[in-house]
Amino acid sequence: MKILITGAAGFIGMHVGQLLLDRGDEVVGIDNLNDYYDVELKKARLARLARYPGFRHIQIDIADRPGMAEVFAREKPRRVLNLAAQAGVRYSLQNPHAYVDSNVVGFVNVLEGCRHNGVEHLVYASSSSVYGGNTRMPFSEHDNIDHPVSLYAATKKANELMAHTYSHLFGLPTTGLRFFTVYGPWGRPDMALFLFTRAILEDRPIDVFNHGKMRRDFTYIDDIAEGTVRVIDRPSAANTAFDAANPDPGTSWAPYRVFNIGNHAPVGLMDYIKSLETALGREARKNFLPLQDGDVPASFADTEELRLHTGFAPATPVADGVNRFVAWYRDYYGC
Numbered sequence: 001m002k003i004l005i006t007g008a009a010g011f012i013g014m015h016v017g018q019l020l021l022d023r024g025d026e027v028v029g030i031d032n033l034n035d036y037y038d039v040e041l042k043k044a045r046l047a048r049l050a051r052y053p054g055f056r057h058i059q060i061d062i063a064d065r066p067g068m069a070e071v072f073a074r075e076k077p078r079r080v081l082n083l084a085a086q087a088g089v090r091y092s093l094q095n096p097h098a099y100v101d102s103n104v105v106g107f108v109n110v111l112e113g114c115r116h117n118g119v120e121h122l123v124y125a126s127s128s129s130v131y132g133g134n135t136r137m138p139f140s141e142h143d144n145i146d147h148p149v150s151l152y153a154a155t156k157k158a159n160e161l162m163a164h165t166y167s168h169l170f171g172l173p174t175t176g177l178r179f180f181t182v183y184g185p186w187g188r189p190d191m192a193l194f195l196f197t198r199a200i201l202e203d204r205p206i207d208v209f210n211h212g213k214m215r216r217d218f219t220y221i222d223d224i225a226e227g228t229v230r231v232i233d234r235p236s237a238a239n240t241a242f243d244a245a246n247p248d249p250g251t252s253w254a255p256y257r258v259f260n261i262g263n264h265a266p267v268g269l270m271d272y273i274k275s276l277e278t279a280l281g282r283e284a285r286k287n288f289l290p291l292q293d294g295d296v297p298a299s300f301a302d303t304e305e306l307r308l309h310t311g312f313a314p315a316t317p318v319a320d321g322v323n324r325f326v327a328w329y330r331d332y333y334g335c
Contacts, residue, residue: 001025001026001078001079002025002026002027002028002075002076002077002078003020003025003026003027003028003077003078003079003080003081003232004027004028004029004030004071004072004075004077004079004080004081005017005020005027005028005029005030005080005081005083006030006031006062006080006081006082006083006084006106006110007030007031007082007083007084007085007125008027008029008030008031008046008049008057008083009029009031009033009042009043009045009046009057010031010042010045010083010084010188011045011182011186011187011188011221012083012125012179012182012221012224012225012228013029013031013045013081013083013084014045014046014048014049014186015186015221015222015224015225016081016083016224016225016228016229017029017049017055018048018049018225019225019226019229020229020232021049021052021054021055024054025054026054026055027049027052027054027055027056028055028056028058028071028075028077029046029049029055029056029057029058030057030058030059030060030062030071030084031046031057031059031084032059032060032061032062032084033059034061036086036087036088036091036098036190037188037189037190038189041186041189044332045186058071061102061106062082062084062102062106062107062109062110063101063102063105063106063109064109065105065109068106068109068110068112068113069109069112069113069116071113072113072114072116072117073116073117076117076118077117077119078119078120078121079119079120079121079122079123079232080110080113080114080119080121080122080123081123081124081228081232082107082110082122082123082124082125083124083125084102084106085102085103085106085125085155085156086098086099086101086102086103086152087152087188087190088152088190089129089150089152089153089292089294089295090292090294090295091152091190092150092151092152092294093150093151093293093294096151099151099152099155100155103152103155103156103158103159104155104158104159104162107124107158107159107162108162110122110124111162111163111166111172114166114172115166115170115172119172120173120235121173121174121175121232121235121236122163122166122172122173122174122175123174123175123176123177123228123231123232124159124163124174124175124176124177125156125176125177125179126156126157126159126160126176126177126178126179126258127152127153127156127178127179128178128179128180128181128217128260128262128299128301129148129149129150129152129153129156129296130145130148130153130156130157130160130178131143131145131178131296131299132145132147132148132149132150132153132296133147133148133149133296134147137266137298137300138217138264138300138301138302139178139260139299139300139301139302140250140260140302140305141178141249141250141258141259141260141302141305142248142249142250143249144249145157145249149294149295149296150293150294150295151294152294153294159176160176160258163176163256164252164254164256167236167252167254167255167256168252168253168254168256171254171255172255173235173236173237173255173256174236174255174256174257175231175235175236175256175257175258175259176257176258176259177227177228177231177258177259177261178258178259178260178261178262178301179219179224179261179262180216180217180218180219180260180261180262180263180299180301181216181217181218181219181262181299182219182220182221182224183218183219183220183221183321183322183325184220184221184222184321184324184325184328185221185324185325185327185328185329186221186328187221187325192272193272193276193322193325194329195207196273196276196284197276197280197325197326197329199284200276200277200280200282200284201280201282201335203285204285205284205285205286205287206273206284206285206286206287207287207289208269208270208273208286208287208288208289209289209290209291209292209295210269210289210290210291210295210297211288211289211290212268212269212270212273212286212288213269213297214268214269214297214298215266215267215268215269215297215298215299215300216266216267216269216272216298216299217262217263217264217265217266217267217299217300217301218263218266218267218272218318218321219261219262219263219301219314219316220263220314220316220320220321220324221321222316223261223263223314223315223316224261224314226312226314227259227261227306227310227312227313227314228261230310230311230312231259231306231309231310234309234310235255236255236256236257237255238252238253238254238255239251239252239253250305257309259305259306259309260301260302260303260305260306261301261303261306261314262299262300262301262303262314263301263303263314263315263316263318264300264301264302264303264313264314264315265315265318266298266299266300267318271318272318272322273286275318275319275322275323276322276326278319279319279322279323279325279326280326
């Protein structure tokens with residue numbers, strides 16, 4: 001079937017695109033190739049997708065309202081995966097308007113395109129950051145998420161609310177995926193593993209926030225891609241047992257769902273760094289710093305709902321994933 005992926009030149013977009021193309025789907029990839037990070041890395045990801053005859057790339061910003069309407073009307077995709085977004089918690093403190101343009105305005109354009117063109121299922125990237133100030137672990141889709149601690153998180157919660165509205169008003173099946181600290185080959189240069197690897201190889205100190213007292217549910221990219229494809233294949237349905245007097249945030253009377261995609265095995269930041277040091281054969285020089293504004297000390301995904309819905313839950317050990325990233329990094333950068 002024809003599937004439209006926004007953010008196709010991105011880290012997750014490339015990996016999901018490859019899985020879909022490998023099984024014979026037609027993929028129309030949208031990406032604006034902005035310069036938030038190295039455009040050449042984005043082009044290299046697109047080149048991997050371009051090897052498939054079933055792939056086409058359209059360079060457009062999802063915030064371009066008439067342009068997006070034209071793409072949807074022309075392409076008529078059966079399903080849509082929205083991964084285009086301004087990413088990064090810390091960057092949202094410096095450039096908030098970029099998040100509103102892409103994550104709010106752009107998402108409305110995607111919703112409208114789906115509404116008016118008979119899309120069977122919209123799957124979109126949410127984030128573990130929506131759990132904000134929550135401290136009960138593991139984070140569950142059934143928990144309240146009314147206390148975001150960054151604008152990035154607020155825009156991702158907004159996406160979930162906007163999707164629910166379209167599911168309710170127009171019967172559009174929507175599914176939000178709350179990704180937990182994704183890492184692996186072809187990752188983003190602004191993410192911790194990439195930054196750490198580059199600094200260690202260049203004999204520069206790494207910044208370790210919250211004095212190393214962080215725990216993250218690090219989730220390997222192949223697991224993220226597999227879980228995403230399985231969700232694409234299973235359009236959301238209404239929860240016939242939904243009780244409006246005791247509403248469940250994870251489901252609805254409308255065809256709407258949200259799922260965590262995480263490893264369900266949080267790892268201490270210092271252990272993560274140790275895995276990287278082992279893979280590189282070098283010890284990092286560490287610059288210990290306080291917790292940054294907008295950040296949280298821990299994340300931990302409850303993945304039972306994803307497993308029940310798709311029969312799959314991520315489980316790649318961090319040491320394995322880090323080794324694969326380092327092998328890719330050394331090959332890609334020749335170091």
